[in-house]
Amino acid sequence: MKRTEVLLVAGAGGVGKTTLAAAAAVVSADAGVSTLVITVDPARRLGDALGIGGLGNRPVDVADRAQLWAAMLDVTASWEAIVTRHAEPEVARRLVANPYFRAIADRFPAAQAYAAGEQMADYVDSGAWDRVIVDTPPSVGGIDFVLAPGAMSELIGGRLLTWLTGAGIPGRRALYRITAKPMLRLADTVLGGPLLEDIAEFLLDLRTLYDGLSSRASEVERLLRNARTVLVTTASPTPLREVRRFLDELPAAALEPAAVIFNRALPASWGGATPPTDVDGIDRAAWTALHDNLVRWGAEARHEADTRRQFAAAYRVPVATVPLLTSPPTDLDGLAGLVDAAPDLARALLG
Numbered sequence: 001m002k003r004t005e006v007l008l009v010a011g012a013g014g015v016g017k018t019t020l021a022a023a024a025a026v027v028s029a030d031a032g033v034s035t036l037v038i039t040v041d042p043a044r045r046l047g048d049a050l051g052i053g054g055l056g057n058r059p060v061d062v063a064d065r066a067q068l069w070a071a072m073l074d075v076t077a078s079w080e081a082i083v084t085r086h087a088e089p090e091v092a093r094r095l096v097a098n099p100y101f102r103a104i105a106d107r108f109p110a111a112q113a114y115a116a117g118e119q120m121a122d123y124v125d126s127g128a129w130d131r132v133i134v135d136t137p138p139s140v141g142g143i144d145f146v147l148a149p150g151a152m153s154e155l156i157g158g159r160l161l162t163w164l165t166g167a168g169i170p171g172r173r174a175l176y177r178i179t180a181k182p183m184l185r186l187a188d189t190v191l192g193g194p195l196l197e198d199i200a201e202f203l204l205d206l207r208t209l210y211d212g213l214s215s216r217a218s219e220v221e222r223l224l225r226n227a228r229t230v231l232v233t234t235a236s237p238t239p240l241r242e243v244r245r246f247l248d249e250l251p252a253a254a255l256e257p258a259a260v261i262f263n264r265a266l267p268a269s270w271g272g273a274t275p276p277t278d279v280d281g282i283d284r285a286a287w288t289a290l291h292d293n294l295v296r297w298g299a300e301a302r303h304e305a306d307t308r309r310q311f312a313a314a315y316r317v318p319v320a321t322v323p324l325l326t327s328p329p330t331d332l333d334g335l336a337g338l339v340d341a342a343p344d345l346a347r348a349l350l351g
């Protein structure tokens with residue numbers, strides 16, 4: 001069977017992951033490589049351009065572009081599929097309907113990341129594409145995405161749940177012993193209804209997922225370890241901290257990123273621009289505003305360039321820079337154009 005390449009696009013929220021994942025997909029498909037991009041919450045116009053406005057998990061063949069497919073991560077649908085796969089039918093039905101389960105699936109960042117991971121693994125296993133590109137959920141920065149399979153196994157099989165539900169399954173009696181404690185009964189009375197009984201049921205059901213989920217999680221982990229990973233950031237401190245955390249904290253050699261992409265960079269030429277000292281025929285106040293603007297953005301562009309230089313010196317990882325476009329790319333040609341506008345980008349994304 002042919003090997004499917006996986007490209008993982010990670011980074012903090014709002015830095016341009018979805019845009020760059022889609023751009024990588026367009027360029028990959030244009031090179032004749034059959035490519036699926038799994039996007040997370042694309043801006044509406046970008047979603048429309050890919051033909052995935054509101055469609056959810058199922059990959060669609062992108063119109064007007066040979067070899068390009070797109071899907072949108074639908075965390076709720078993915079978790080329903082995960083549960084259906086790993087639990088007995090009756091337990092699966094109960095879990096899917098349980099509000100606690102929904103809360104975990106919808107709000108727990110590792111659960112979102114894990115859903116994306118299993119989704120990715122399904123598409124890779126199908127062997128239908130040469131390359132699968134994975135955009136990562138905004139709730140998890142970089143490192144948390146790759147740690148999510150372990151975190152999910154740990155959540156479901158870990159000490160907390162074992163302690164709560166007893167060592168064996170079913171350990172219902174042990175749990176009910178806990179919930180029979182007067183304080184907990186009081187909580188039930190105060191909160192109204194059979195809350196703890198619901199929780200007990202839920203935790204027990206959740207534990208039955210453990211065997212299936214943990215073995216699938218190791219497969220997802222293996223795929224992530226073998227994936228090409230690129231980290232997207234801007235030169236701002238917050239997203240850059242996420243990249244540093246990824247590079248500093250990841251277990252050695254577990255997952256070396258192929259590149260760090262500095263997106264939305266101010267043009268380097270701004271850094272050296274000297275404002276004219278006087279301009280004839282222009283209103284004094286307007287000129288002062290323009291002048292100050294140029295000075296301020298020039299300083300910012302130099303600061304960004306310094307930040308990139310310092311980063312590149314501190315970490316041995318290829319760095320690519322993508323310019324801030326005046327209008328963000330929202331269609332397929334615009335995405336291809338973004339790659340053309342950044343000389344190192346195609347190599348950073350696709351090798």
Ligand SMILES: Nc1ncnc2c1ncn2[C@@H]1O[C@H](COP(=O)(O)OP(=O)(O)O)[C@@H](O)[C@H]1O
Pocket residue numbers: 012013014015016017018019020042043138263264265322323324325326327328329338
């Ligand atoms: N190089 C760029 N130039 C201008 N706008 C950009 C660029 N890259 C991304 N954007 C815009 O920035 C916003 C955030 O990008 P997005 O890809 O949704 O980020 P993320 O997926 O990391 O949250 C979007 O409006 C997008 O169009």
Ligand SMILES: [Mg+2]
Pocket residue numbers: 014017018019040041042135138
């Ligand atoms: Mg996004």
